[in-house]
Amino acid sequence: MTGAPRARxxxxxxxxxxTETREAILAEAREMFADKGYDGTSxxxxxxxxxxxxxxxxxxxxxxxxxxxxxxxFPVDPSVVLPQLLSLPRERLGEAIVRTFxxxxxxxxxxxxxxxxxxxxxxxxxxxxxMREFVTSALLGRAGAAGDVPHLNxxxxxxxxxxxxxxxxxxxxxxxxxASEDELVALVAPTLQRYLD
Amino acid sequence: MTGAPRARxxxxxxxxxxTETREAILAEAREMFADKGYDGTSxxxxxxxxxxxxxxxxxxxxxxxxxxxxxxxFPVDPSVVLPQLLSLPRERLGEAIVRTFxxxxxxxxxxxxxxxxxxxxxxxxxxxxxMREFVTSALLGRAGAAGDVPHLNxxxxxxxxxxxxxxxxxxxxxxxxxASEDELVALVAPTLQRYLD
Numbered sequence: 461m462t463g464a465p466r467a468r469x470x471x472x473x474x475x476x477x478x479t480e481t482r483e484a485i486l487a488e489a490r491e492m493f494a495d496k497g498y499d500g501t502s503x504x505x506x507x508x509x510x511x512x513x514x515x516x517x518x519x520x521x522x523x524x525x526x527x528x529x530x531x532x533x534f535p536v537d538p539s540v541v542l543p544q545l546l547s548l549p550r551e552r553l554g555e556a557i558v559r560t561f562x563x564x565x566x567x568x569x570x571x572x573x574x575x576x577x578x579x580x581x582x583x584x585x586x587x588x589x590x591m592r593e594f595v596t597s598a599l600l601g602r603a604g605a606a607g608d609v610p611h612l613n614x615x616x617x618x619x620x621x622x623x624x625x626x627x628x629x630x631x632x633x634x635x636x637x638x639a640s641e642d643e644l645v646a647l648v649a650p651t652l653q654r655y656l657d
Numbered sequence: 658m659t660g661a662p663r664a665r666x667x668x669x670x671x672x673x674x675x676t677e678t679r680e681a682i683l684a685e686a687r688e689m690f691a692d693k694g695y696d697g698t699s700x701x702x703x704x705x706x707x708x709x710x711x712x713x714x715x716x717x718x719x720x721x722x723x724x725x726x727x728x729x730x731f732p733v734d735p736s737v738v739l740p741q742l743l744s745l746p747r748e749r750l751g752e753a754i755v756r757t758f759x760x761x762x763x764x765x766x767x768x769x770x771x772x773x774x775x776x777x778x779x780x781x782x783x784x785x786x787x788m789r790e791f792v793t794s795a796l797l798g799r800a801g802a803a804g805d806v807p808h809l810n811x812x813x814x815x816x817x818x819x820x821x822x823x824x825x826x827x828x829x830x831x832x833x834x835x836a837s838e839d840e841l842v843a844l845v846a847p848t849l850q851r852y853l854d
Contacts, residue, residue: 575779575780578779578823579779579780581827581828582772582775582776582827583772583776588827588829591828592828592829595828595830596830596831600830611831611832612833612836612840615821615824615830615832616817616821616833616844616845616848618820618824619817619820619821619822619823619824619833620813620816620817620820620821620848621820622820622823622824623815623816623817623818623819623820623821623823624813624816624817624820625816626775626816626820627812627815627816627819630778630779630785631778631785631789631792632785632789633789633792633793633797633812634793634808635808635809635812636809636813636816639809643809647809647813647852648813650851651813651817651848651851654847654848655844655848
């Protein structure tokens with residue numbers, strides 16, 4: 461990796477446009493997250509690798525979470541979705557989480573990168589570490605800080621949703637695959653509610 | 658595929674021993690399950706492909722489930738484990754299921770083939786179909802026949818366990834990865850119990 465943005469047109473000396481710079485930053489970020497994990501990567505190091513000022517990375521993506529979400533095409537930005545969920549009355553949280561998962565996983569374009577990451581994590585320890593660190597820091601750190609719910613309970617709730625999503629959208633087992641959103645809310649929301657109460 | 662068992666030593670004309678014949682049957686079964694799915698494969702067709710009598714396949718493996726479990730190295734034989742679970746008093750079922758999952762997934766050798774199948778199912782529709790059909794027929798058919806629990810509820814319970822297993826053994830997120838068996842029973846068994854009551 462040289463210090464120069466990769467998107468620069470070789471030999472022309474033309475300054476890269478904002479789109480090219482953005483893509484160059486994301487390419488460096490993708491490589492760095494895969495190589496050093498989520499915790500081992502900083503916004504500053506990504507900027508250095510892409511040959512740009514850290515302020516520009518901040519300007520484009522806000523936080524490290526934001527860079528990760530874009531670079532890995534992670535289909536949800538926890539820094540956007542979690543505050544929304546946590547602003548709800550506690551007793552509506554179970555239902556809101558079920559509907560959020562169904563919305564994200566029900567969209568094949570958003571599901572695909574998530575499944576790709578999960579597949580990698582199943583054979584590759586580095587990929588597992590990256591996902592583990594992102595889940596821990598961006599998701600649990602934020603959710604835990606906002607409430608008094610033990611992390612183990614949050615993980616049981618997330619586990620419930622991951623498993624149901626795999627049965628519904630990957631294995632497509634019936635009747636789970638064809639159940640309506642309301643049926644799944646009625647079935648699963650009380651479970652989440654119990655974990656989070 | 659010729660009609661002769663693959664394990665026969667080429668050009669020697671020697672009769673294959675029981676171990677070789679068993680392996681030859683499993684090799685044909687593996688190919689046939691992957692190619693035609695679980696529902697599209699019969700004990701008779703496996704026998705034909707392996708060039709042996711169906712009675713011999715039955716003698717070695719009992720049922721089609723038994724062949725699948727051996728051929729795919731599926732770490733649990735539903736025809737053994739489900740009757741054990743279903744013989745328990747209903748109110749102990751939640752705990753027993755949690756402990757069974759932890760026992761199977763906690764063993765790296767039993768976890769590996771399961772993860773391999775799950776990975777394949779994430780990218781390959783044939784692999785997904787095979788796993789879906791096996792889960793539906795061998796697991797849900799059996800569990801549903803024995804009780805009055807709706808399939809959707811059984812799947813929500815299985816989903817809870819799959820998700821927790823992925824967080825604990827694949828992503829190894831803390832504190833889930835280090836939680837004791839008893840902690841997980843206390844956390845998750847009431848959820849399963851609710852689905853199955």
